[in-house]
Amino acid sequence: MVSTATKIGTFDFDNCLMNAAGVYCMTREELADIDASAAGSFVTKTGTLNARAGNPEPRYVDTSLGSINSMGLPNHGFQYYLDFVTELQNTPNSKNHFLSLVGMSEEETHTILKAVQDSDYQGLVELNLSCPNVPGKPQIAYDFETTEKLLKDIFAYFTKPLGVKLPPYFDIAHFDRAAAVFNQFPLAFVNCINSIGNGLVIEDETVVIKPKHGFGGIGGDYIKPTALANVHAFYQRLNPTIPIIGTGGVKTGRDAFEHILCGASMVQLGTVLHQEGPAVFERITNELKAIMTEKGYESLDDFRGKLQYLD
Ligand code: DHB
Numbered sequence: 001m002v003s004t005a006t007k008i009g010t011f012d013f014d015n016c017l018m019n020a021a022g023v024y025c026m027t028r029e030e031l032a033d034i035d036a037s038a039a040g041s042f043v044t045k046t047g048t049l050n051a052r053a054g055n056p057e058p059r060y061v062d063t064s065l066g067s068i069n070s071m072g073l074p075n076h077g078f079q080y081y082l083d084f085v086t087e088l089q090n091t092p093n094s095k096n097h098f099l100s101l102v103g104m105s106e107e108e109t110h111t112i113l114k115a116v117q118d119s120d121y122q123g124l125v126e127l128n129l130s131c132p133n134v135p136g137k138p139q140i141a142y143d144f145e146t147t148e149k150l151l152k153d154i155f156a157y158f159t160k161p162l163g164v165k166l167p168p169y170f171d172i173a174h175f176d177r178a179a180a181v182f183n184q185f186p187l188a189f190v191n192c193i194n195s196i197g198n199g200l201v202i203e204d205e206t207v208v209i210k211p212k213h214g215f216g217g218i219g220g221d222y223i224k225p226t227a228l229a230n231v232h233a234f235y236q237r238l239n240p241t242i243p244i245i246g247t248g249g250v251k252t253g254r255d256a257f258e259h260i261l262c263g264a265s266m267v268q269l270g271t272v273l274h275q276e277g278p279a280v281f282e283r284i285t286n287e288l289k290a291i292m293t294e295k296g297y298e299s300l301d302d303f304r305g306k307l308q309y310l311d
Contacts, residue, residue: 002289003299006040006265008189008243009161011096011124013266015040016300017256017281017288020247020270021100021126021165022046022071024278028084035088035095037278038285040266043098044085046128047078049108055133055211060274061201063208066220066249067271068201070133070211073102078112086121100165102128104137106150113158124188125160130167132197132217139167139197141178148181155185163189163245168196168226169233179237190238191245191268192230195219220271224249228262235263235305253287263305 006016018041024030025045034042054074061068075081078101085097099121103109109127116125129141129150141147141164154162164187169175182190195217200207207214227248234244246264250256251272259267273280297303 001298002292004040004285004288004292006300008096008124008163008245008265011161013040013096015281015285016260016264016266017285018042018098018266018268019273020268021098021128022069023270023273026075028080031084033278034281038281039278041095041097043100043126043268044081045075046073046100046102046131047075047081047112048073048101049078049103049112051075051077051080058209059211059216061208062271062275063201063220066218066222067274068199068209068216068218069195070209070216072133072135072211073131078115082116082119082121085123086119089121089123096123098124098126098163100126100128102131102140104134106153109150110153113154113162117158117160122160125162126165126189126191127154127162128165128194130165130194130197132167132195133211135212139194141166144177144181147178148184151181151185161188163187163191165191165194166230166234168193168223168230168248170226172233175230175233175237179234182234182242183237183239187242189243189245189265190234191247192234193223193227193248195270196223196226219248221249221251224255224258228258231259231264232262232307250284253284253289253291256284256288257291257303260300260304261307263307265300265304 055072199218231246243265245266246259247268256267
């Protein structure tokens with residue numbers, strides 16, 4: 001029997017596929033739809049201390065090769081998502097879930113994480129270090145000193161399972177530096193990658209999204225090679241105790257297979273989920289299982305991280 005079941009630390013999942021934060025996860029209704037689908041889990045929209053309306057529309061556009069967005073962190077506030085995942089955790093046979101969070105300042109991030117620490121929630125937390133779309137706020141994970149200090153301060157009080165969502169890095173020296181920072185902490189996982197920040201899509205003579213004069217995060221086909229490189233670079237560098245979640249450019253079972261081959265323990269769907277809806281989980285699971293069957297693999301352990309080189 002071919003299985004796509006997986007684990008992140010002590011958390012079990014019947015399927016390795018789930019949504020990527022930001023897609024189909026803004027409301028309880030959307031999250032419940034993912035929960036009822038073939039997905040193994042869901043992650044919530046990144047919650048901030050207070051609810052936010054986000055950037056002006058149009059702020060998300062699909063293209064033939066992917067998507068561009070500058071949502072600007074619209075969300076119902078972290079407490080809305082914390083309440084929902086806590087409620088689900090207390091229902092029989094619940095899947096395990098991920099709560100995505102970040103503050104609009106370091107102080108806000110600590111306020112949020114202290115509230116989660118003091119709550120009944122026992123599931124996974126994803127700290128988003130890679131939102132590219134809030135005007136005037138650089139992506140935290142591109143500043144290694146800030147990231148290191150933030151994680152040091154967080155792990156002084158936070159004892160629940162916490163992982164980080166990273167932006168793509170593009171230089172070997174940055175993979176080395178980033179991994180050296182993350183290896184200092186008892187991270188529950190590292191998730192590579194968020195969108196490639198601040199791309200520009202033009203139709204005729206005009207940008208396609210309104211915020212930031214058209215600049216926005218790129219997802220979909222454009223980003224798969226960058227995503228695979230980041231997953232594999234961190235797989236090569238991180239302590240083996242830190243599992244990797246692969247995100248970026250997955251729209252077929254073959255794409256998910258490649259993420260796992262690069263070292264991913266779980267694989268997230270972003271743009272394709274926006275384009276096809278939650279039925280996509282069943283399609284891609286079946287495609288992945290067909291590839292595994294053809295190759296004689298019964299579990300993800302049979303091929304995870306086993307990317308072959310030419311020398
Ligand atoms: C948004 C986009 C991101 O890529 C992210 O990590 C968080 C928020 C957004 O624009 O809402």
